[in-house]
Amino acid sequence: SLSESGLSYSIQNGSSGSNHLLECGSLREGRSNGETPAVDIGAADLAHVQQQQQQALQVARQLLLQQQQQQQVSGLKSPKRNDKQPALQVPVSVAMMTPQVITPQQMQQILQQQVLSPQQLQVLLQQQQALMLQQWPSHFFFFLPDFLQQQQVATQQLAFQQQLLQMQQLQQQHLLSLQRQGLLTIQPGQPALPLQPLAQGMIPTELQQLWKEVTSAHTAEETTGNNHSSLDLTTTCVSSSAPSKTSLIMNPHASTNGQLSVHTPKRESLSHEEHPHSHPLYGHGVCKWPGCEAVCEDFQSFLKHLNSEHALDDRSTAQCRVQMQVVQQLELQLAKDKERLQAMMTHLHVKSTEPKAAPQPLNLVSSVTLSKSASEASPQSLPHTPTTPTAPLTPVTQGPSVITTTSMHTVGPIRRRYSDKYNVPISSADIAQNQEFYKNAEVRPPFTYASLIRQAILESPEKQLTLNEIYNWFTRMFAYFRRNAATWKNAVRHNLSLHKCFVRVENVKGAVWTVDEVEFQKRRPQKISGNPSLIKNMQSSHAYCTPLNAALQASMAENSIPLYTTASMGNPTLGNLASAIREELNGAMEHTNSNESDSSPGRSPMQAVHPVHVKEEPLDPEEAEGPLSLVTTANHSPDFDHDRDYEDEPVNEDME
DNA sequence: CATACTTTAAACACCC
DNA sequence: TGGGTGTTTAAAGTAT
Numbered sequence: 001s002l003s004e005s006g007l008s009y010s011i012q013n014g015s016s017g018s019n020h021l022l023e024c025g026s027l028r029e030g031r032s033n034g035e036t037p038a039v040d041i042g043a044a045d046l047a048h049v050q051q052q053q054q055q056a057l058q059v060a061r062q063l064l065l066q067q068q069q070q071q072q073v074s075g076l077k078s079p080k081r082n083d084k085q086p087a088l089q090v091p092v093s094v095a096m097m098t099p100q101v102i103t104p105q106q107m108q109q110i111l112q113q114q115v116l117s118p119q120q121l122q123v124l125l126q127q128q129q130a131l132m133l134q135q136w137p138s139h140f141f142f143f144l145p146d147f148l149q150q151q152q153v154a155t156q157q158l159a160f161q162q163q164l165l166q167m168q169q170l171q172q173q174h175l176l177s178l179q180r181q182g183l184l185t186i187q188p189g190q191p192a193l194p195l196q197p198l199a200q201g202m203i204p205t206e207l208q209q210l211w212k213e214v215t216s217a218h219t220a221e222e223t224t225g226n227n228h229s230s231l232d233l234t235t236t237c238v239s240s241s242a243p244s245k246t247s248l249i250m251n252p253h254a255s256t257n258g259q260l261s262v263h264t265p266k267r268e269s270l271s272h273e274e275h276p277h278s279h280p281l282y283g284h285g286v287c288k289w290p291g292c293e294a295v296c297e298d299f300q301s302f303l304k305h306l307n308s309e310h311a312l313d314d315r316s317t318a319q320c321r322v323q324m325q326v327v328q329q330l331e332l333q334l335a336k337d338k339e340r341l342q343a344m345m346t347h348l349h350v351k352s353t354e355p356k357a358a359p360q361p362l363n364l365v366s367s368v369t370l371s372k373s374a375s376e377a378s379p380q381s382l383p384h385t386p387t388t389p390t391a392p393l394t395p396v397t398q399g400p401s402v403i404t405t406t407s408m409h410t411v412g413p414i415r416r417r418y419s420d421k422y423n424v425p426i427s428s429a430d431i432a433q434n435q436e437f438y439k440n441a442e443v444r445p446p447f448t449y450a451s452l453i454r455q456a457i458l459e460s461p462e463k464q465l466t467l468n469e470i471y472n473w474f475t476r477m478f479a480y481f482r483r484n485a486a487t488w489k490n491a492v493r494h495n496l497s498l499h500k501c502f503v504r505v506e507n508v509k510g511a512v513w514t515v516d517e518v519e520f521q522k523r524r525p526q527k528i529s530g531n532p533s534l535i536k537n538m539q540s541s542h543a544y545c546t547p548l549n550a551a552l553q554a555s556m557a558e559n560s561i562p563l564y565t566t567a568s569m570g571n572p573t574l575g576n577l578a579s580a581i582r583e584e585l586n587g588a589m590e591h592t593n594s595n596e597s598d599s600s601p602g603r604s605p606m607q608a609v610h611p612v613h614v615k616e617e618p619l620d621p622e623e624a625e626g627p628l629s630l631v632t633t634a635n636h637s638p639d640f641d642h643d644r645d646y647e648d649e650p651v652n653e654d655m656e
Numbered sequence: 657c658a659t660a661c662t663t664t665a666a667a668c669a670c671c672c
Numbered sequence: 673t674g675g676g677t678g679t680t681t682a683a684a685g686t687a688t
């Protein structure tokens with residue numbers, strides 16, 4: 001039986017064609033121009049194609065000229081200049097000159113009739129490719145390791161384009177030859193499968209195929225298209241790359257730890273740091289650099305090889321880009337499939353719960369299980385992007401996905417009530433990375449009301465909020481709470497009243513709510529801390545390198561979590577959320593870990609992330625004098641009392 | 657199984 | 673009188 005992923009790929013590939021990769025492929029325009037994929041070209045079409053050809057020819061000539069110019073220019077320019085708009089230089093100018101995109105069919109026609117010289121063909125293809133490049137989300141370049149970014153982006157771009165271009169070209173021609181030989185017939189009703197893979201982006205199997213095509217055909221093509229220095233890149237590095245690609249993509253065991261073969265390079269290098277002798281680029285005595293396969297007896301020789309053969313140069317960077325594209329497309333694919341899954345789940349859930357006719361609670365249930373299942377859908381630790389309701393969000397979370405952290409898997413009280421049937425604990429990384437997601441999707445946040453309320457209050461400048469402000473925070477931060485207001489507002493009020501940790505402070509204008517941190521810390525341990533399985537779960541899920549929001553992570557880092565310090569991309573909201581979450585964790589850990597007085601809830605760093613399971617009855621915060629200067633005065637948050645201690649005076653500085 | 661926690665629902669009081 | 677706010681009780685589900 002096929003593996004699940006394989007199945008889904010093949011299905012998607014063959015039939016529905018909902019492949020979102022279309023969206024970044026240049027040929028998409030071609031299809032959206034109203035052309036159906038049918039390759040059945042009639043006379044009229046042919047005439048049209050002829051026209052197109054003429055145009056294309058002209059364009060090609062122009063392009064050729066321009067391209068040469070640009071190459072010269074880019075070769076001369078200092079690398080720095082490219083930092084600004086790395087993606088745009090070549091593609092934009094090219095694309096602007098030729099707004100129209102040639103459909104696959106037309107392209108094929110052109111190819112078939114061989115009216116264009118190889119160079120011209122190449123330019124044409126490059127033009128197509130340029131459009132695609134242009135459409136690459138800018139975040140794509142965040143994937144670049146720093147050292148790559150310092151390179152001459154323009155020349156890399158050219159090299160990369162060359163590579164892609166040639167791959168494209170070769171596949172086109174290969175398919176063409178197949179078609180000519182009658183080995184491959186395209187039927188009108190059927191999607192133009194042979195050409196689509198290029199347009200749709202590279203689904204792993206197709207990609208492998210592509211590499212193979214290039215590998216097998218490159219000798220023939222070597223002489224045709226390339227007058228650029230980067231060409232040898234294509235031929236040398238691409239040749240015989242299929243196996244390593246295959247192993248990278250299809251064979252989880254090729255990578256060190258098994259699970260993470262499909263991940264960004266950074267992650268792999270990370271794992272290789274942890275296991276110095278299981279380098280992701282090294283396996284079975286062979287260099288697994290795409291296109292390499294050099295035999296290296298031992299790890300040392302591999303390292304030598306790596307440094308000598310795959311040093312930092314245009315070729316390597318170009319290959320790196322290809323690999324990045326592979327990863328990106330896999331991620332996109334995954335996101336798409338997850339979206340689909342969610343839609344399926346939604347559909348089924350709505351259906352199954354409809355008869356009960358209890359709209360609000362059911363909505364809740366289904367959404368929770370939904371989010372759960374969605375995260376479950378990518379079980380094998382793929383860097384899953386959140387199934388964001390709006391497309392633009394997805395890439396944003398992809399960028400930082402290469403970074404991993406332990407701190408993330410420690411979100412405090414998690415609502416698991418409805419999701420337990422599914423036996424998949426919500427990973428806190430999901431929450432973190434989906435923070436933006438919760439803002440836009442009506443998925444219930446897996447936090448308790450108490451946690452959220454506290455969070456809202458702590459986020460406020462004065463660490464105090466009116467009830468209405470709390471409401472607003474809920475609706476602002478979570479799309480879910482834009483509905484069922486009666487229900488959750490009641491719950492909020494209920495929680496405020498019920499929990500001792502929420503303290504009502506009379507104000508001139510009325511009353512505000514504050515958090516008594518000590519009470520909050522007191523309360524929490526019983527929920528989460530004593531749960532070794534949960535902690536274990538968190539840690540194990542860490543092994544999967546679940547991606548997480550960089551901002552969140554950064555704020556975790558800056559909040560005295562020494563482990564993974566990264567550049568901060570300050571999103572204050574996320575930051576506060578992170579700190580709130582962290583504090584919850586701290587409380588939990590502090591009760592599991594240490595019986596010493598590190599009971600200052602806000603400050604206790606994550607020094608003991610390693611679980612020391614001293615599940616002792618926590619000392620009463622009251623008797624823990626030391627750092628716990630936060631005596632419970634009912635109306636200020638002890639957490640921050642070092643900088644503000646007079647809040648109990650009705651200062652009347654109500655922001656908002 | 658008992659206990660604690662969370663959520664939901666609802667009744668009620670108070671105030672503007 | 674009605675809505676917002678706040679308190680309280682009850683019930684049910686879940687975790688420990």
